[in-house]
Amino acid sequence: MTKRLLTKKEQELLKRNPNVTTVSEKAITYTDEFKRHFIAQNEQGKLPRDIFEEAGLDPDCIGLERIRSSGKRWRASYREAGVEGLQDTRKTNSGRPSERELTLEQKIERLEAKNQLLRAENELLKKLDLLERQMLKKK
Known part of the structure; x- marks a missing residue:
């Protein structure tokens, strides 16, 4: 730094x-x-x-x-x-893994968050792919 x-x-x-x-x-x-x-x-x-x-x-x-x-x-x-x-x-993150059992709601919440992240990642990859194709088309 x-x-x-x-x-x-x-x-x-x-x-x-x-x-x-x-x-x-x-x-x-x-x-x-x-x-x-x-x-x-x-x-x-x-x-x-x-x-x-x-x-x-x-x-x-x-x-x-x-x-x-x-x-x-x-x-x-x-x-x-x-x-x-x-x-x-x-x-x-507190720095150490949780040892308690998650409730069904907590498990669903985590899966939904992961799903949303994966969707965002897919959108980003789609945009990158589109930009790459546009750049190749210009050449």
């Missing part, structure tokens, strides 16, 4: 961006949607700095090192676990 701290003014500016969930003087937490968008754009050859700029995130404010390290971390998570690897699980 970079040693450069964010000023209060920079934090306020970043908090207003819809791609950011939380900001402190040391860290920025981005939305899962932005991370998926970043991966899709990066796989098409866009540079991380350009992706951040297009999303309304000022690279001079954030810092190039933060952008590089975020992109590197997200690409590694995506390679390892797919779209699920891009999700912020800090609020849902």
Whole structure:
């Protein structure tokens, strides 16, 4: 992580961006949607700095090192676990597996959430496929 701290003014500016969930003087937490968008754009050859700029995130404010390290971390998570690897699980995971038996409602809720995630992943893959076909058609 970079040693450069964010000023209060920079934090306020970043908090207003819809791609950011939380900001402190040391860290920025981005939305899962932005991370998926970043991966899709990066796989098409866009540079991380350009992706951040297009999303309304000022690279001079954030810092190039933060952008590089975020992109590197997200690409590694995506390679390892797919779209699920891009999700912020800090609020849902306590760090150790649950040993209690889940109720039927809880099991259904988890399956519905997983189903929704898989649908979103399929939509993203469809969009990528369409974009690839359009690019090939242009050549």
